[in-house]
Amino acid sequence: MPVETSALYKVQKGRYDDVSLEEKERLFAEVKADMRYEDYLYGCYECGICVAACPSARFYDFSPRRVAQALAREDVEQVYEQMNDDIWECSQCFSCLRCPRGNNPGGLITIMREVAINNSLGTAKEALEGYTRIIYKIMGTGTQVSPDMLQPEAFPDWGPEVVTVSKNLDLWRRMLPPETMHTTSTGWDVADKTITELYLIWHATGVLDMIRQVDSNLHMILEEMMEDKLEEAGYDT
Amino acid sequence: MGFIPVEEITKKKAQFVRDPDAKLPENIREHVLQLEAEGEWVVHRIPEDHVEVPTKYGIPKKVPVQPTWHHKSCGQCGHIPGYSTSIFWVHRKLGLTYEDPRDQTSCTAWNYYASATSNAAAQAAVAVRNFAAAYESGNFPIIHCGTSYGHYKEVREELMLHPELRAEVRAIMAKLGKPLVMPEEIVHYSEWFWAMRNEIAKHQVRDFSNISATVHPACHYYKLVEQDAIYDPELYGGQRTAVVSGLAIALGAEVRDYSTFFDCCGFGFRHILVQRDFTRSFATLRKIQVMKDEADPDVTLTHDTGCVTTLDKSQFAAKAHGITASIPVMSDAQFAALAMGAHPYKVCQLHWHNADYRPLLEKMGIDWRQAWAEFEKDVKRLEDGEIEYLSWEDVDA
Numbered sequence: 001m002p003v004e005t006s007a008l009y010k011v012q013k014g015r016y017d018d019v020s021l022e023e024k025e026r027l028f029a030e031v032k033a034d035m036r037y038e039d040y041l042y043g044c045y046e047c048g049i050c051v052a053a054c055p056s057a058r059f060y061d062f063s064p065r066r067v068a069q070a071l072a073r074e075d076v077e078q079v080y081e082q083m084n085d086d087i088w089e090c091s092q093c094f095s096c097l098r099c100p101r102g103n104n105p106g107g108l109i110t111i112m113r114e115v116a117i118n119n120s121l122g123t124a125k126e127a128l129e130g131y132t133r134i135i136y137k138i139m140g141t142g143t144q145v146s147p148d149m150l151q152p153e154a155f156p157d158w159g160p161e162v163v164t165v166s167k168n169l170d171l172w173r174r175m176l177p178p179e180t181m182h183t184t185s186t187g188w189d190v191a192d193k194t195i196t197e198l199y200l201i202w203h204a205t206g207v208l209d210m211i212r213q214v215d216s217n218l219h220m221i222l223e224e225m226m227e228d229k230l231e232e233a234g235y236d237t
Numbered sequence: 238m239g240f241i242p243v244e245e246i247t248k249k250k251a252q253f254v255r256d257p258d259a260k261l262p263e264n265i266r267e268h269v270l271q272l273e274a275e276g277e278w279v280v281h282r283i284p285e286d287h288v289e290v291p292t293k294y295g296i297p298k299k300v301p302v303q304p305t306w307h308h309k310s311c312g313q314c315g316h317i318p319g320y321s322t323s324i325f326w327v328h329r330k331l332g333l334t335y336e337d338p339r340d341q342t343s344c345t346a347w348n349y350y351a352s353a354t355s356n357a358a359a360q361a362a363v364a365v366r367n368f369a370a371a372y373e374s375g376n377f378p379i380i381h382c383g384t385s386y387g388h389y390k391e392v393r394e395e396l397m398l399h400p401e402l403r404a405e406v407r408a409i410m411a412k413l414g415k416p417l418v419m420p421e422e423i424v425h426y427s428e429w430f431w432a433m434r435n436e437i438a439k440h441q442v443r444d445f446s447n448i449s450a451t452v453h454p455a456c457h458y459y460k461l462v463e464q465d466a467i468y469d470p471e472l473y474g475g476q477r478t479a480v481v482s483g484l485a486i487a488l489g490a491e492v493r494d495y496s497t498f499f500d501c502c503g504f505g506f507r508h509i510l511v512q513r514d515f516t517r518s519f520a521t522l523r524k525i526q527v528m529k530d531e532a533d534p535d536v537t538l539t540h541d542t543g544c545v546t547t548l549d550k551s552q553f554a555a556k557a558h559g560i561t562a563s564i565p566v567m568s569d570a571q572f573a574a575l576a577m578g579a580h581p582y583k584v585c586q587l588h589w590h591n592a593d594y595r596p597l598l599e600k601m602g603i604d605w606r607q608a609w610a611e612f613e614k615d616v617k618r619l620e621d622g623e624i625e626y627l628s629w630e631d632v633d634a
Contacts, residue, residue, distance in 0.1 A: 146315050147315055189340060
């Protein structure tokens with residue numbers, strides 16, 4: 001006797017009926033084509049240990065087991081739903097790697113996220129709203145958590161110490177003995193040559209194209225900044 | 238949509254095949270050296286001055302003592318600067334050679350795990366570029382960040398398993414004029430502290446025998462590519478990773494158990510910035526509150542930036558929900574530095590932390606009011622233009 005999946009899963013039936021099966025199959029094929037896929041999925045005993053260990057499963061209607069199972073069954077409909085509704089809830093802690101079958105649900109989610117980004121899914125764009133500052137920081141500077149991010153308006157729930165740190169930032173950074181750490185807009189002082197080498201890596205591996213899919217303005221800024229630097233350094237992009 | 242016919246499921250499962258031979262061998266180091274023998278990459282050898290330590294699967298791991306190249310952590314340096322400062326200070330106190338490089342980027346894994354706007358080739362190239370920079374310096378890389386450490390081991394696996402990825406990264410490195418370098422071991426700073434724990438204890442000047450601690454191990458240290466994380470049969474019966482706990486015990490502190498030891502702190506990468514309700518709830522309810530109820534420690538110690546941040550910063554907002562459990566949070570490096578007599582502000586930089594650490598300092602026999610006055614005196618010297626920066630000499634003055 002068939003089981004009503006709507007009773008088991010949060011997704012409303014028919015939610016993605018407007019997306020063709022061919023499109024869903026195309027995206028699933030992209031997930032399967034990733035070289036890491038074969039290393040990350042071996043099957044599922046349905047033991048649930050990944051769910052028991054998963055912080056997101058405690059907080060959201062989320063289950064790493066469902067992800068591994070949907071992929072193993074090649075259930076393209078459910079995989080498509082998960083690529084829209086589930087994957088951004090994973091906190092990438094990899095507690096799920098205790099799987100006795102050797103699955104890596106967190107890694108599978110990484111691949112699904114990359115496919116969602118590469119195909120510019122609306123849900124991926126939504127998930128990254130408010131996050132572009134971090135993307136800009138890491139891609140532009142080579143360090144991703146800078147002292148000047150510690151501003152009270154950004155972290156009002158972190159308490160009064162954030163106000164004090166923010167007020168004294170320049171001074172307190174100079175009160176650090178390591179010479180590399182007197183910076184405020186980067187975590188440490190990164191050599192120009194090192195940053196240029198990082199830019200070359202972003203160019204050569206298609207990461208800039210991924211950025212274009214989620215934020216065209218950010219892409220424009222990064223591309224301009226990087227091309228100038230790379231040209232100056234004599235790299236052919 | 239709505240029903241999955243049983244025939245469809247069984248048909249698809251029947252097509253589901255994996256090659257078990259494609260899995261990695263348990264002895265990663267042998268595989269790394271074998272690929273070097275095949276001309277695939279250059280292995281950065283562990284220096285002569287090293288310590289052998291036990292790992293989860295029993296294969297000894299070599300931890301370098303010196304000379305080391307410190308792959309810093311963006312989070313540590315960005316907002317818990319006393320973390321890095323303490324690591325360097327301990328090296329200096331032990332008279333060991335180390336390099337704090339500018340030729341280093343972040344591992345970029347935070348962005349990779351949070352936003353997925355990267356890919357396997359980019360992540361591998363960033364890792365190898367940093368490895369090559371350490372190799373060129375002649376100093377062996379020690380990775381400060383738990384996520385960088387776990388991610389680099391993930392990258393190592395991917396490079397081992399996929400010749401096409403090695404070829405792609407090798408081509409990018411050639412453009413940069415660098416070889417494809419893989420360290421003989423990937424070593425986390427807390428492994429160095431564990432390996433050096435008895436040496437550190439010899440230099441201890443503050444008595445920690447009345448200090449109790451809980452330990453939170455970082456997920457990316459021991460869950461992500463777990464086989465070469467340190468496990469000691471003498472500690473927790475070899476059933477839990479020994480780093481952090483082993484150091485605290487060597488310093489005379491009492492390590493107390495609690496039932497959510499294996500739980501994540503709730504950091505979540507993107508979550509801590511844009512879904513903070515998740516992070517706060519998990520950190521306070523599953524970790525801090527449980528530690529308080531079951532162990533009531535003086536401090537909780539961890540070994541990753543994300544964990545210190547999450548456990549420390551989450552405590553303030555939880556008060557609004559009536560959760561008053563509070564525990565000071567610091568890294569094993571800061572704890573060790575304090576044991577060795579480090580200044581709580583000039584070295585350990587505890588004023589960047591949120592949860593109240595002052596009662597802990599008092600229990601350690603540190604007059605924090607006097608220490609803060611000393612710090613402020615140096616701030617005044619800096620404001621007056623007498624000094625441009627606080628130097629290592631000022632710190633030990």
